[in-house]
Each structure stands twice: as structure tokens, then as C-alpha cells.
Amino acid sequence: MGDMDHALPHPEPDEIRIEAVLQALADPVRLTIVRALAESETGIACGCIELPISKSTRTHHIRTLREAGVVWVRAEGTSRISTLRREDLDKLYPGLLDGVLSARR
Amino acid sequence: MGDMDHALPHPEPDEIRIEAVLQALADPVRLTIVRALAESETGIACGCIELPISKSTRTHHIRTLREAGVVWVRAEGTSRISTLRREDLDKLYPGLLDGVLSARR
DNA sequence: CCCATCGTACGATATCCGTCGTAGTTCGAT
DNA sequence: ATCGAACTACGACGGATATCGTACGATGGG
Numbered sequence: 001m002g003d004m005d006h007a008l009p010h011p012e013p014d015e016i017r018i019e020a021v022l023q024a025l026a027d028p029v030r031l032t033i034v035r036a037l038a039e040s041e042t043g044i045a046c047g048c049i050e051l052p053i054s055k056s057t058r059t060h061h062i063r064t065l066r067e068a069g070v071v072w073v074r075a076e077g078t079s080r081i082s083t084l085r086r087e088d089l090d091k092l093y094p095g096l097l098d099g100v101l102s103a104r105r
Numbered sequence: 106m107g108d109m110d111h112a113l114p115h116p117e118p119d120e121i122r123i124e125a126v127l128q129a130l131a132d133p134v135r136l137t138i139v140r141a142l143a144e145s146e147t148g149i150a151c152g153c154i155e156l157p158i159s160k161s162t163r164t165h166h167i168r169t170l171r172e173a174g175v176v177w178v179r180a181e182g183t184s185r186i187s188t189l190r191r192e193d194l195d196k197l198y199p200g201l202l203d204g205v206l207s208a209r210r
Numbered sequence: 211c212c213c214a215t216c217g218t219a220c221g222a223t224a225t226c227c228g229t230c231g232t233a234g235t236t237c238g239a240t
Numbered sequence: 241a242t243c244g245a246a247c248t249a250c251g252a253c254g255g256a257t258a259t260c261g262t263a264c265g266a267t268g269g270g
Contacts (some may be wrong), residue, residue, distance in 0.1 A: 018208035022131035027228080028124055047246065057229055059248060064227095077236045078246045093208055095200020102196055103123035132258080140240065153241045162259055164218060169257095183216040 005019075008066060008073050008080075013088045016069035021089070024068035025100055029053060030061050034084065037071065038101050043083035113171060113178050118193045121174035126194070129173035130205055134158060135166050141188065142176065143206050148188035150181075 010094050024030055027085045029051060036049045053061075062082060065071045070089065089097045129135055134156060141154045141171060151167050158166075170176045173195065176187045194202045 003154070007182035018205060019131055019133055019136065022127050026124055026131050029228085031124065045246085052226090054230055055247070056231075056249085060228075063248090075236090075247095080247065093204035094138035095169075096204025099201025099204060100123060100127070102200075134258085150216085158258090159260055160217070161219085161261075165258075168218090180217095181268095185217065 007098070008075075010066060011069045011073060013069070013089050013092060013101065018091055018093065020068040021070060021093070021096075024065050027061065027064075029057075030065055031100075033061060033065065033082075034070065035105075036084055036103065037084045038097075040083075042083040043072075043074075045079040047082055107150070109186065113180075115171060115177060116174045118197060121193065121197060123198065125173040126175060126198070126201075127177050129170050132166065132169075134162075134186070135170055137206075138166060138170065138187075140206065140210075142187055142189045143202075145188075148177075148179075148186040150184040150186055 025034065026079075032051065033046075033049055036044065046058055047055075051058060062071070062073060062080065065082070066073050070085060072085055073080050075084050084097075086097065108198055130139065137156065138151075138154055151163055152160075156163060167176070167178060167185065170187075171178050175190060178185050178187050178206065180186075189202075191202065
């Protein structure tokens with residue numbers, strides 16, 4: 001087995017664009033994911049969140065969130081553990097995340 | 106001098122959905138409009154903002170912002186004056202608007 | 211009244227995006 | 241080594257949307 005550097009690409013804080021973040025948060029499914037992540041300090045596997053969508057769509061949404069700079073994704077066994085990029089987002093856009101999370105469902 | 110009450114429909118605060126607000130803010134053109142509105146207390150006419158788009162596209166974006174609950178639009182002569190719905194947004198999603206407006210351009 | 215100005219309405223178009231199924235990869239367990 | 245589970249890659253498809261031009265409506269000044 002070759003040792004594969006399969007680290008997923010994440011944007012640096014200075015590469016994060018507000019339009020992409022807002023676009024990422026604007027989707028109902030992704031908002032559900034972000035809300036779930038907000039309640040977990042350690043991060044959770046994408047597959048654990050109950051969502052009325054297929055596996056591949058799930059992958060698509062997680063990638064969208066990752067590429068926008070909203071979540072970290074790390075490999076752990078065969079799972080991908082996602083966590084909110086709270087610190088980066090709070091620093092870049094203070095109040096934004098809390099404002100979004102405070103919305104009634 | 107006829108009846109001046111041709112009010113445009115605006116959502117009530119309890120009708121405003123976070124997904125619609127985020128979607129509205131996620132567009133570069135609309136974000137430019139919101140930034141311009143944020144710098145004016147009295148509101149400004151849509152047509153005054155320099156934008157690389159046509160008249161009809163402008164109308165489309167203003168309507169999107171209005172229907173999402175992001176702006177008030179009132180008629181004034183032949184113009185439409187837009188203002189940010191700061192109070193409503195701050196109450197519904199405290200920090201969100203400030204967070205968005207704090208983003209580097 | 212005429213008309214220029216500002217905005218809206220409507221239809222057309224191209225692109226984006228959320229969704230899916232299928233096939234393939236990686237990893238841990240048997 | 242083989243298998244199943246978790247996830248990704250890719251292509252396809254349909255609906256949403258950003259854009260435009262043109263036509264129309266309303267307003268206020270000559």
C-alpha cells in the first residue's frame with residue numbers, strides 16, 4: 001500500500017469568501033448539517049446525520065461546505081469527520097455564525 | 106393626485122426565513138446593494154448604485170432582497186427607495202448582518 | 211398634453227446547482 | 241485475501257436563477 005497523502009483541500013482563512021460562505025449556508029440540507037455540527041465539539045461523521053438524501057448528494061453538500069471554508073473534514077478510518085470552523089468564521093465574520101444558528105427552525 | 110398606496114409586498118418578521126435571507130445575501134450584486142444601503146440611514150434609490158447590470162436585472166435583485174425580508178422598498182415619485190431592514194434582521198438573527206458587513210471586500 | 215425618466219412585466223436564454231444511480235476506492239475486520 | 245461499510249467520482253437530468261431586451265406603466269416637468 002502506497003502511503004497516500006489524501007488530505008482534503010481546505011481554503012486558508014484569507015481565501016474564504018463571504019459569498020461562498022453565505023451560498024453554502026443558504027441550502028436547507030447544509031444548514032441542517034451545520035446545526036448538527038454546532039452541537040458537537042468533537043465533530044461527527046457525515047453519515048450519522050439523518051438526512052432525506054442519497055449518499056452522493058451528502059458527499060456533494062459536505063464538499064460544498066468544506067470548499068467554502070465552513071467545515072473541517074478529516075479522515076478517520078473509513079469515515080469522514082466534520083467539524084465547524086468556528087474560530088475562523090468568528091474571526092472573519094464576527095456574529096454571522098451565531099446569528100445563523102439563532103434562527104428559529 | 107390619486108391614491109398613493111401601491112405598497113409593495115414585504116414579508117412580516119415571522120415570515121422571514123433564514124434560508125431566503127442567506128440566499129439573498131449570497132449574490133455578489135445583491136451584496137453590493139446591501140453594502141451601499143448599510144451606509145445610508147435614509148435609504149437610496151436602486152438606480153443610484155453603480156452596477157454593471159441592466160435595469161431589469163436590477164429590478165430582479167431588489168425584488169429578491171425585498172421578498173427575502175432584507176430590505177424595505179417604498180415608492181417616492183418615480184423612484185423606489187430601498188432601506189435595510191436592520192431592526193428586523195438584528196432581532197431575528199443577532200450578529201448576522203454585522204458579520205456579513207464586516208467581511209473584507 | 212407631451213414626453214423624458216424611472217421602474218416593472220414578460221419572455222428568452224444560458225448557466226448553475228441539487229439530486230440521483232452506478233461504479234470505483236479505501237479501510238478495517240474476518 | 242476477501243468482504244462489507246463508508247465515502248468519492250462521474251455523468252445525467254430537471255429545476256432554479258442571473259442575465260438580457262423589449263414593451264409597458266406611472267410620475268412629474270415643460
